[in-house]
Amino acid sequence: MSADNTIVYQGEPGANSQIACSEVYPDMQARACATFEEAFAAIADGDARLGMIPIENSLAGRVADIHHLLPDSGLYIIGEHFLRIRFALMAPKGATLETVKSVQSHVMALGQCRKTLQALGLFSEVAADTAGSARQVAERGDITHAALAAPAAAEMYGLDILRTDMEDADHNTTRFLIMAAEPDDATPEEEPVITSFVFRVRNVPAALYKAMGGFATNGVNMTKLESYQVSGSFNATQFYADIEGHPDRRNVRLALEELQFFCSELKILGIYPANKYRAEIAGP
Template structure:
């Protein structure tokens, strides 16, 4: 696949932009205001790929993505993990003691509480981490600081006043890459992940029975999440991820058994496991 444009949600310098630059350096990274815009960019053919955050080690799953994936018509073709790093930045020539208010996304502020408390900063919520850096640059106020990814300092011409200010050094986000067509690795080519959704039948112990085939066939399930569909409060749809390739005998048998207890099984993607999983 020739990739010339890859869409991501956020402003230039956001973590999603960093992942695009690391793994698709030759492609143009295209910022989008919302996840809907990201999906639309690929569905329309304007971009060949989308880079989407799906899980964070501190904040959990990224809201809304699980609702877009099943109906998007796109396929997961890769995954990438990014160690999240935040820097405190301000206008050129600013010292850390000049900062009074610190701006960032609500999650980033919550992940940098130690810095904020230590310096007595007043936190101000912005819509995006990289957007906070842009706001500081545009405001021209030396008392304003931003907590943003390292790339944002270069993009918006800010000075880095403190590096790696996040409270936890294990803060990691998992991203998936989406494409219009599936790109399935060859069986036996290396560790593989299979992502799929399913709806259980309205029967007693249906979920227990549906998952039994994975246990009996020795399949490691790394993710199982339920969520509401169509406004119903009964959690009947599940997103699951397992180690293995659908052509492997054990996984093929487990998926076949799954169909007996479900009304729908849809594979969202079969893709190489990122080396981070085994690190």
């Protein structure tokens, strides 16, 4: 498998991340990694050219691990992809909805199907990933134990699908970041463009309020802002943000300059074309 033609993802064959890889890069070889750390390392070390990394879901929220890995990974965001997520409840041959008592899957998948699982009276067990859960359930062969995974995983691991469309809402969508070892920034002419960055504000009163003011006064739309603790401290807060627009545009440049004045750290993670899905959900 050529490294230059390889895209990595976290999980096992049959995972939604693999489906995302095949949708965006059908001619590349998708390689499974056990952890996000392993996937990031493969890109950084040159063992893979790209990575398909989930960052947030419309039902379950953010993939927390990614926010901690991104700033120190040395990698760059070169694109994004939105994947409509569909989950199926699958179990070994002979199992029925009446025999199944428990279900295992990745914590994000369980969160996306929480209400449905509660309605079925199933006990949830957190596992490393979705497709891996399907494989483990097949190996276990217990008709009281099921997996929650993409429908393709059932055929791959010889399981029966007991119920489709397990997700709690039909808008269930995961946003993926496409990562690379080198930047491939979009140009201002490629707008609409998303600029992603992380920052820490200086420890002064109202620093965050003042830092955000520059985006309002310069007419820059911030589509995402999330905070999370770093370094085991309740005082050290880092923020991840997405904004619309290219830093070479005057209004974006001015907003970032004002932000930086109130920051102890600011790092651009990527400047990349906005996925068409954004315009679709925005409506007319």
